[in-house]
Amino acid sequence: MDDISPQAFIDAVSGYQKTAAMKAAVALDLFTAIENENGELSRISRRVQASEHGVRVLCDYLCVQGFLQKESECYRLTPSTSAFLTTSSPAWMGSIVDFLAAPEMMALWLDDPVAFVREGGSVGLGNMAPDHPVWVKFARAMVPFVAPIAQNIAQHVGTWPQAPKRVLDIAAGHGVFGITIAKAFPGAEVVATDWQAVLEVAKENAAAAGVSARHRTIAGSAFEVEWGADFDLVLLTNFLHHFDRPTCVALLSKVRRSLTHGGRVLAVDFVPNEDRVSPPFAAAFAFMMLASTPRGDVYTLREFEEMGSEAGFSKVSVTPLPPSPQSLITFE
Incomplete structure (x- = not known):
């Protein structure tokens, strides 16, 4: 029998946070930095020119969401993240954030969802x-x-x-x-x-x-x-x-x-x-x-x-x- 939990509901109503994390990661080219800097937090922070605290929190959040793995305080890419979200990969598709998460697109869903239903x-x-x-x-x-x-x-x-x-x-x-x-x-x-x-x-x-x-x-x-x-x-x-x-x-x-x-x-x-x-x-x-x-x-x-x-x-x-x-x- 499935456990009774509000987790799915909480995940759904806070889904915009996942979008924000991904927009930040792509804009910073974070995944490429992780790959090139051997997953070391201080080096990653310097490369993306962001605070170490901010990068650590973002990376930990992306671990929770399944985009990264953490080993002995170092971050590692998953195979899918490496393939699709590092700019050195020929299969890179980070640019789709510019459309799918564009402000005018997000407004369609969030401004008045009752209306379109x-x-x-x-x-x-x-x-x-x-x-x-x-x-x-x-x-x-x-x-x-x-x-x-x-x-x-x-x-x-x-x-x-x-x-x-x-x-x-x-x-x-x-x-x-x-x-x-x-x-x-x-x-x-x-x-x-x-x-x-x-x-x-x-x-x-x-x-x-x-x-x-x-x-x-x-x-x-x-x-x-x-x-x-x-x-x-x-x-x-x-x-x-x-x-x-x-x-x-x-x-x-x-x-x-x-x-x-x-x-x-x-x-x-x-x-x-x-x-x-x-x-x-x-x-x-x-x-x-x-x-x-x-x-x-x-x-x-x-x-x-x-x-x-x-x-x-x-x-x-x-x-x-x-x-x-x-x-x-x-x-x-």
């Missing part, structure tokens, strides 16, 4: 305003999180009988998904759509990747812009969860009309089980959409199949993308 959604940043600077912040911050997923998708596309030649990247943001396809398939030309300010980030990334000649952009709303036709592949990554089912069906219908014969749509999204409470990350993502979009949600495989059918697709399949909590949804 009562209304079934939020008007906050969920209006997808084209000029909101948070989307540029998103484009710059989230690259480390999506880059491995983009590589996984390129490998998947590599198993197709024919390589894609004409690719549409909807709500491209940072452009990493389309750029990765362009790098993997030298014959592929990519059209990226999003708001103009965000597309400037995609252009920078395309130039850095050496694919600018095969990467062009069209600014505007995915629901209004004319992006052309005859695409072999349409990328619809991390976008459908922002909308309700009728809106998703309308977008999928527009996308289907843009495909060549035999063309496919690859969506990346969080796909919970039918119980909607597992697996944990995918299921919990629905709450993020409740707080940050007017009618966004996560959708099960059955719901994706139904939406795909309504939009005119004959087959919908879901493939996990480990170690990411996301899945690849293929519409054919």
Whole structure:
């Protein structure tokens, strides 16, 4: 029998403290300092230019939270912390703090949570305003999180009988998904759509990747812009969860009309089980959409199949993308 305890409640209502600790640790580049200074407190403090007392308390707190270990008064990184939170690691993803813990994002959840529960959604940043600077912040911050997923998708596309030649990247943001396809398939030309300010980030990334000649952009709303036709592949990554089912069906219908014969749509999204409470990350993502979009949600495989059918697709399949909590949804 489980012990009766208020611990889970206390942890939940003080969750902002974990966010604060992580923002401080990333801003100080604390984890890299711990790795380079052999976990010695005085050396770590000097390296990050912070008080020894403050660094000790922060490190102890991060030990409690599972990010660090403490051995004989020295701090050690866990394997996951070393992989994802040291700036010397190619898998570093500390930059996502700049988006997920941005003041304007945190305000969506904490200012008036009762309102978005009562209304079934939020008007906050969920209006997808084209000029909101948070989307540029998103484009710059989230690259480390999506880059491995983009590589996984390129490998998947590599198993197709024919390589894609004409690719549409909807709500491209940072452009990493389309750029990765362009790098993997030298014959592929990519059209990226999003708001103009965000597309400037995609252009920078395309130039850095050496694919600018095969990467062009069209600014505007995915629901209004004319992006052309005859695409072999349409990328619809991390976008459908922002909308309700009728809106998703309308977008999928527009996308289907843009495909060549035999063309496919690859969506990346969080796909919970039918119980909607597992697996944990995918299921919990629905709450993020409740707080940050007017009618966004996560959708099960059955719901994706139904939406795909309504939009005119004959087959919908879901493939996990480990170690990411996301899945690849293929519409054919």
